[in-house]
Amino acid sequence: MILLDFQLAGFLGRFHPLVVHLPIGFLLLAGLTEIISRRRGVDLNNAISLMLLSGAIASVLAVALGWLLAGDGGYNESTLFWHRWVGVAVAVVSIWAWLAKSEKLKTSSNAYRLSLWGLVALIAITGHLGGNLTHGPNYLLEYAPSPVAQLLGGTQKEQVVLASDPDSVQVFQHIIAPLLESKCIECHNTGKLKGDLNLESQETILAGGDNGEVIIAGNAQESEIFRRITLRPDNKKFMPPDGRTALSYNEVKLIEWWLNSGADFESSVLEAGVNPEMKFVLAQLYGLDTDPKSYVERAFVSPATPESLTQLSEAGFYAQPIAANNNFVEVKKKRTTDINKSDLSLIQEVKEQVTWLHVGGAELSDSDLSFLEGMDNLTRLHLENNPITDEGVKVIQGMPHLESLNLYGTEVTKDVLETLKTLPSLKKVFLWQTKVTQEEAQQLQEALP
Numbered sequence: 001m002i003l004l005d006f007q008l009a010g011f012l013g014r015f016h017p018l019v020v021h022l023p024i025g026f027l028l029l030a031g032l033t034e035i036i037s038r039r040r041g042v043d044l045n046n047a048i049s050l051m052l053l054s055g056a057i058a059s060v061l062a063v064a065l066g067w068l069l070a071g072d073g074g075y076n077e078s079t080l081f082w083h084r085w086v087g088v089a090v091a092v093v094s095i096w097a098w099l100a101k102s103e104k105l106k107t108s109s110n111a112y113r114l115s116l117w118g119l120v121a122l123i124a125i126t127g128h129l130g131g132n133l134t135h136g137p138n139y140l141l142e143y144a145p146s147p148v149a150q151l152l153g154g155t156q157k158e159q160v161v162l163a164s165d166p167d168s169v170q171v172f173q174h175i176i177a178p179l180l181e182s183k184c185i186e187c188h189n190t191g192k193l194k195g196d197l198n199l200e201s202q203e204t205i206l207a208g209g210d211n212g213e214v215i216i217a218g219n220a221q222e223s224e225i226f227r228r229i230t231l232r233p234d235n236k237k238f239m240p241p242d243g244r245t246a247l248s249y250n251e252v253k254l255i256e257w258w259l260n261s262g263a264d265f266e267s268s269v270l271e272a273g274v275n276p277e278m279k280f281v282l283a284q285l286y287g288l289d290t291d292p293k294s295y296v297e298r299a300f301v302s303p304a305t306p307e308s309l310t311q312l313s314e315a316g317f318y319a320q321p322i323a324a325n326n327n328f329v330e331v332k333k334k335r336t337t338d339i340n341k342s343d344l345s346l347i348q349e350v351k352e353q354v355t356w357l358h359v360g361g362a363e364l365s366d367s368d369l370s371f372l373e374g375m376d377n378l379t380r381l382h383l384e385n386n387p388i389t390d391e392g393v394k395v396i397q398g399m400p401h402l403e404s405l406n407l408y409g410t411e412v413t414k415d416v417l418e419t420l421k422t423l424p425s426l427k428k429v430f431l432w433q434t435k436v437t438q439e440e441a442q443q444l445q446e447a448l449p
Helices: 002-013 021-040 045-070 077-101 109-135 146-151 171-183 202-207 224-229 249-260 276-286 306-314 341-348 367-372 390-396 416-420 438-447
Strands: 317-323 326-333 354-358 380-382 404-406 428-430
Touching (some): 002 045, 021 045, 021 077, 021 109, 077 109, 171 249, 224 249, 306 317, 306 341, 341 367, 367 390, 390 416
Parallel strands (some): 326 354, 380 404, 404 428
Antiparallel strands (some): 317 326
C-alpha cells in the first residue's frame, strides 16, 4: 500500500512542470488586462476576476503537485525551500487579489494594484528558482553577454579549445569535464543532486552518491558511472534519462578510456596512453593528431635575422629554414666552396635556430669543433670525412635533442661510444670507415636501443 501511495505521488508530481505554466499565464494576463482596462477606460473587471480566479486555482494545484515532486529527492535543500515557499506566496497573493477584485474582500485600490505587481515579482523569483532546481544555478545566465552575467552574478560557460599538442591537452579538464557538462551535470549539480551525486568537480565526483563511489580507477566495467551510460536505453537506470540526449558511441569510449587509464584528473592525452581506437576517436571528435611529433615540430624558436643568414651564405654555407612554418634553420657547407674556419663563428650567432648542420668534408680538426658548444637545438649533425677524434667529439656530450650523427670517415674509436651514450635522443649514428668495429657498434645499440 505504501509503495502504491508513493508511486501515485510520484506520478502526480511529474505533472508539476506542465501545470506550473498555467498560473504564470493567467496571472500575468490578468495584470496586463488590468493595465489596458485602466488606460482605455474599458470595464473588464469580470474578465480580470475570472483570470485571477483561474490563476489562483492553477497556482494552488501547481504548489500541491510541486510538493509531491519534491518527494523524489535530489534537489538542493536551500533552493527547494525558497522555491516551495515563494510558490506558496504566489498562490496566497493570487487568492487575495481575486478576492479583492471580485469585491469579496474590502480593500483599497492601491493595495490591489500592489498585489498585482507583487505577483509579477514573485512569479519571476519562483520561476528562476525552479529553473535552478531543474537545470543548475547558472542556467539562466550561462550564455548571457559577459557584462549582463557579471552584473547579475552569473558565470559564463567556459569555452575550451584544445591545443594542437596532445601533451598540452588534459584528458579530464579538456575532454571528460565538457562531456559531463553537456550530458550529465543538468541532473547532477550543486542545485540538483539526483542520486545525491554531484559531477561538477573532482572532489564531488570522488565523493560519489547514494550508492557509493561512481568511478573505480583502472576499471571502467566496475565503475557505476560507466555502467549507467551503457545500460539498455529502456532500463530505468540508464543515464541520461528519457528526454535528454544520450552519449554517442565515441563519447562513451572516451569515458571508458579515461577510467581504464587510471581516471587521473591531471594527466595529459599522451600520459594516458592512446591506443589505435582512441587515436581515431580523438581525431574524429577534436581533430587532435596524437602521432608522435619530432622535436622540431614541437619546439618553437624566434626567427634568425636575415642578415645572419646572408652572412652564412656569403661565407660558403647554404642557410635556410627547414619548413615554411618553422623558424628552425638548416646550415650546410656548399660542396663547391672551401670555407674559412674563422667563419664557423657565424654559426654560433644562429645557434638557437640551427637544428640541421652539415659540415662534412670541411677539414675540421678537434679544436675546430668548439663552435658546436651550446647548440642544444641540434637534431642532425654531419661531421663525416673530417680528421676528428674521440676527443673532439666530446663537445657534443649531453646534447639533449641530437637524433642523427654522421661520423663516417673520421678517426673515432670505441672510446667515442661513451660520449654517444650521453645523447638521450640519439636514434641513428653512422660509423662506417671509422675505427669502431661491428661488435663495438652492437654494444652501443644495446646500450641505446
